[in-house]
Amino acid sequence: MKRVFFIAFNEVKLYLQDKGDLAFSLLLPIVTFALIYGAFGGQTLFEATAYVVDEDEGAYSSIFLEQLEAVEGVDVELITTSQADTKLERSDVLLVLHIPDGFSEALTSGERTQLVFRQRGNAGQEGQIVANIIRGVAEEMNQEFQVHRQVSDSLQGKGIPEDRIEVVVQEFLDKERRQPVVGVVEETLGGSPDFVNQFLPGIVTMYVLFAIAMAARVIVEERRKGTLERLLTTRLSVGQLFLGKFFASVSRGFVQTLILLGLSYAVFQIFTPLSFLESLVIALIFAGAASAVGLIIASIARSEDGATWIAVVFSVITFMIGGTFFEIAEGTTLYTISRISINSYANDAFNVIIAQGGSLADVGPELGILAGVMVVGLVVSRLIFRVVPGGK
Amino acid sequence: MAEEFLVVKDLHKSFNEFKAVNGVSFSIGKGEIFGLLGPNGAGKTTTIRMLSTVLKADSGDVTIGGHSVRRDAEAVRNIIGVCPQDLALYEDLSALDNMVFFGRMAGLDGKEARDQAMTNLKLMGLVDRAKGKVAKFSGGMKRRINLAIALMGNPQLLFLDEPTVGIDPQSRNNIYETIEGLRDKGMTILYTTHYMEEADRLCKRVAIMDGGQIIALDTVYKLKGEIGSPEQVTLEDVFLKLTGRSLRD
Numbered sequence: 001m002k003r004v005f006f007i008a009f010n011e012v013k014l015y016l017q018d019k020g021d022l023a024f025s026l027l028l029p030i031v032t033f034a035l036i037y038g039a040f041g042g043q044t045l046f047e048a049t050a051y052v053v054d055e056d057e058g059a060y061s062s063i064f065l066e067q068l069e070a071v072e073g074v075d076v077e078l079i080t081t082s083q084a085d086t087k088l089e090r091s092d093v094l095l096v097l098h099i100p101d102g103f104s105e106a107l108t109s110g111e112r113t114q115l116v117f118r119q120r121g122n123a124g125q126e127g128q129i130v131a132n133i134i135r136g137v138a139e140e141m142n143q144e145f146q147v148h149r150q151v152s153d154s155l156q157g158k159g160i161p162e163d164r165i166e167v168v169v170q171e172f173l174d175k176e177r178r179q180p181v182v183g184v185v186e187e188t189l190g191g192s193p194d195f196v197n198q199f200l201p202g203i204v205t206m207y208v209l210f211a212i213a214m215a216a217r218v219i220v221e222e223r224r225k226g227t228l229e230r231l232l233t234t235r236l237s238v239g240q241l242f243l244g245k246f247f248a249s250v251s252r253g254f255v256q257t258l259i260l261l262g263l264s265y266a267v268f269q270i271f272t273p274l275s276f277l278e279s280l281v282i283a284l285i286f287a288g289a290a291s292a293v294g295l296i297i298a299s300i301a302r303s304e305d306g307a308t309w310i311a312v313v314f315s316v317i318t319f320m321i322g323g324t325f326f327e328i329a330e331g332t333t334l335y336t337i338s339r340i341s342i343n344s345y346a347n348d349a350f351n352v353i354i355a356q357g358g359s360l361a362d363v364g365p366e367l368g369i370l371a372g373v374m375v376v377g378l379v380v381s382r383l384i385f386r387v388v389p390g391g392k
Numbered sequence: 393m394a395e396e397f398l399v400v401k402d403l404h405k406s407f408n409e410f411k412a413v414n415g416v417s418f419s420i421g422k423g424e425i426f427g428l429l430g431p432n433g434a435g436k437t438t439t440i441r442m443l444s445t446v447l448k449a450d451s452g453d454v455t456i457g458g459h460s461v462r463r464d465a466e467a468v469r470n471i472i473g474v475c476p477q478d479l480a481l482y483e484d485l486s487a488l489d490n491m492v493f494f495g496r497m498a499g500l501d502g503k504e505a506r507d508q509a510m511t512n513l514k515l516m517g518l519v520d521r522a523k524g525k526v527a528k529f530s531g532g533m534k535r536r537i538n539l540a541i542a543l544m545g546n547p548q549l550l551f552l553d554e555p556t557v558g559i560d561p562q563s564r565n566n567i568y569e570t571i572e573g574l575r576d577k578g579m580t581i582l583y584t585t586h587y588m589e590e591a592d593r594l595c596k597r598v599a600i601m602d603g604g605q606i607i608a609l610d611t612v613y614k615l616k617g618e619i620g621s622p623e624q625v626t627l628e629d630v631f632l633k634l635t636g637r638s639l640r641d
Contacts, residue, residue, distance in 0.1 A: 002496070003497060006493065006496045010482070010493050013489070014484055014485065017485065018484060225480065225482065225483075226476055226479060226481075227480045227481070227482065229441070229446050229476060229480065230474060230480040230541070231494075231497060232445075232446055233444045233445060233472060233474040234469060234494065234498050234499075234545070235466070235469055235497065235498060235499050236497045
């Protein structure tokens with residue numbers, strides 16, 4: 001077992017000697033993290049534009065638009081009917097709110113009126129959210145009118161001036177807004193950067209996939225240096241050589257992940273101590289699976305270029321079909337295909353821990369599959385390996 | 393010949409249709425430097441690969457120090473050292489780190505590996521460059537480190553596959569003296585080279601291979617005597633007479 005350790009140690013030593021490689025592999029996760037932070041740090045609220053055709057242009061449509069604009073994260077952009085038609089036709093926007101002509105007049109005279117949504121398809125996720133926000137604003141306006149009407153009706157004929165009724169009703173509504181009967185309290189657990197939650201698993205698995213390319217080259221590099229044959233005339237067995245290279249590759253892949261997850265933990269606070277450790281366990285097992293796959297490539301590759309190309313093609317395919325940055329719906333053909341990819345299991349496991357607050361117990365099958373790939377990969381790589389054609 | 397330490401019996405190895413080694417048999421006595429000579433493609437390196445357990449023979453048997461290469465390769469690897477034809481070094485590491493690493497692979501513990509590395513570096517005249525990065529060494533220094541690594545673990549049988557290719561006379565002389573010193577200490581050495589004067593100086597007996605077969609095997613003196621006066625004939629004359637003058641690539 002000592003020789004396994006020395007092989008791994010030597011590999012790490014060589015890695016540390018290569019300043020370019022070292023800087024690249026350690027700085028890359030830091031740079032990636034900086035990009036994530038730059039893109040998503042503190043910008044986690046919903047932001048959208050509500051496209052509105054105001055055919056009314058009256059007092060109440062203005063009030064309505066003011067209230068809509070006051071909603072955090074919603075910008076209002078007024079457009080004409082023809083612009084709305086063009087934008088919807090081109091799918092530049094998926095939802096447009098029409099405030100019909102006579103909207104204010106109807107409200108002033110106590111009649112019912114309607115807002116109109118014109119949309120493409122189901123208006124998309126953002127459109128649906130904007131539509132719900134508009135419904136909320138309309139509902140609030142509706143309630144204010146009802147309060148006004150009921151108060152006015154009950155005080156009618158009692159000699160109270162209309163403007164006094166207006167002031168009292170407004171005070172009542174303001175108080176209700178400040179102290180609603182059913183309030184909503186936001187309780188943030190460990191920060192709430194949704195985008196980070198969504199993308200971090202994919203970024204982490206992407207980094208671990210680099211382990212495939214790293215592992216794929218280690219044996220070929222030994223062959224190029226001439227040290228492979230020399231090593232295998234010592235007491236070192238092929239199994240020990242592979243195990244040593246495996247551990248070196250796992251540790252390199254793991255260190256990158258550790259940096260990325262560690263920075264995310266420190267800055268975004270998306271982990272609890274336990275979920276952080278659980279994520280590291282997943283990263284470790286996934287790095288093991290990726291390294292074992294890399295060693296299979298290393299066993300069959302005869303040149304560094306060959307090893308790199310096979311590893312890159314394999315990683316890209318794995319990355320693409322594995323649902324790394326997008327969710328694949330269960331039961332679809334793509335979902336079935338994605339199960340071939342090892343990072344689909346890692347993604348699922350990371351998602352459960354990072355985004356859904358689950359535990360390792362919830363991702364047992366995924367970890368089992370990754371561990372299986374690791375063991376089978378190591379065995380297969382050893383079986384198909386030959387030092388020289390016809391050799392051991 | 394002293395007690396036989398390496399015995400090769402009817403060794404065969406083919407790659408597809410090509411017979412690289414075709415019925416090679418010879419033996420080497422303990423403490424002997426035995427020369428395995430031959431033009432390019434004669435089968436020398438394939439033979440050494442089989443003897444050093446890297447390549448499996450199709451048939452035949454090899455015994456080293458009483459251990460069969462086929463049946464007890466691990467025991468064989470415990471008593472051999474290999475200095476390959478091409479440099480086999482980690483150029484990004486220091487000379488000392490290279491030697492300690494291969495020493496650990498040869499089964500030495502940390503202190504033993506370090507002590508032996510310093511001894512061998514001294515033997516090669518490189519002790520003052522122990523901590524220098526191999527990448528910055530001259531060709532001759534790299535060749536000497538290549539040989540020094542093969543000595544880690546104190547092997548009983550040393551395979552030297554063209555250890556002096558492309559180096560200056562000083563480095564070559566240092567290697568000759570080192571090899572002669574090892575022989576005097578009882579180490580058995582299988583030596584391959586294209587330089588006939590090297591074989592003439594170092595080896596008592598040589599085998600000349602061509603086309604995967606041994607075409608001559610005897611003492612250098614007797615081989616020379618077969619084509620003329622041993623005092624006037626060179627080993628190169630013998631070699632050219634036996635293998636011909638046509639180019640081998």
